[in-house]
Amino acid sequence: MDDKTIDKPVVEDAWPDSSRAPGARHSARSRSYRSSSELHKVSRRLALTVALSVSLLVLLFVIIFSVIRIDGLVETNDALQAELTKTRLELSLTGPELERTRKNISEMTKGRLPHLLDLVPDKVLRINGPYLKNIVFTVLNQNGAKSYEYKLVMENSTARTVRPAARIFLFDRYGVQIGSAEVAGRADLASGESRSQSAVIDRFIDEEPHYFYVSTLPADKPTGLIP
Numbered sequence: 001m002d003d004k005t006i007d008k009p010v011v012e013d014a015w016p017d018s019s020r021a022p023g024a025r026h027s028a029r030s031r032s033y034r035s036s037s038e039l040h041k042v043s044r045r046l047a048l049t050v051a052l053s054v055s056l057l058v059l060l061f062v063i064i065f066s067v068i069r070i071d072g073l074v075e076t077n078d079a080l081q082a083e084l085t086k087t088r089l090e091l092s093l094t095g096p097e098l099e100r101t102r103k104n105i106s107e108m109t110k111g112r113l114p115h116l117l118d119l120v121p122d123k124v125l126r127i128n129g130p131y132l133k134n135i136v137f138t139v140l141n142q143n144g145a146k147s148y149e150y151k152l153v154m155e156n157s158t159a160r161t162v163r164p165a166a167r168i169f170l171f172d173r174y175g176v177q178i179g180s181a182e183v184a185g186r187a188d189l190a191s192g193e194s195r196s197q198s199a200v201i202d203r204f205i206d207e208e209p210h211y212f213y214v215s216t217l218p219a220d221k222p223t224g225l226i227p
Helices: 003-007 021-112
Strands: 125-129 132-142 145-155 165-171 177-183 194-200 211-217
Touching: 125 211, 132 211, 145 165, 145 177, 177 194
Parallel strands: none
Antiparallel strands: 125 132, 132 145, 145 194, 165 177, 165 211
């Protein structure tokens, strides 16, 4: 071996080990992936924490608002209940007084007009008059307006054939006439025979009727005597 050979530097370690370089790069990529994954997990946890915090805050506001609203409704309900109790008490005190006032007005009206009869709808009301047996008043509602229909039963209790007629008068609670109707005889009424006629009473004052009176018109002359 000559000197040149001895002095020649050994360079076999100067080149990188090709068998170790890919492993190093793979390890670096793995560490980078794990770091990115952990950062992503932390971000998701942070986002969930923030969302949960916001939801809890909103829920807290809703609860507070609901409590305040419920307290207000409770106070309003208590006030309404107190007002209702007061109104019921006032009605209980004024009811009997109002009933006495109505009774006094009725007695005064009937004292001034003793022949008036109480008008009770949908009830058979007897009439003490010749050729008249009873009458029924019915309240009709047409397009929000009230009208009063009568059904008058006429009966011939005499021994002759007649053609009766009558007038019906309506009065308000103060005895003021508010309507009338005339029932004309349509045909002869034999002895012992009865017939009913009905029609709507013409009211010239739009008030509720409380009393009525039926006046019998003179019957037509008898058409013949029944032996």
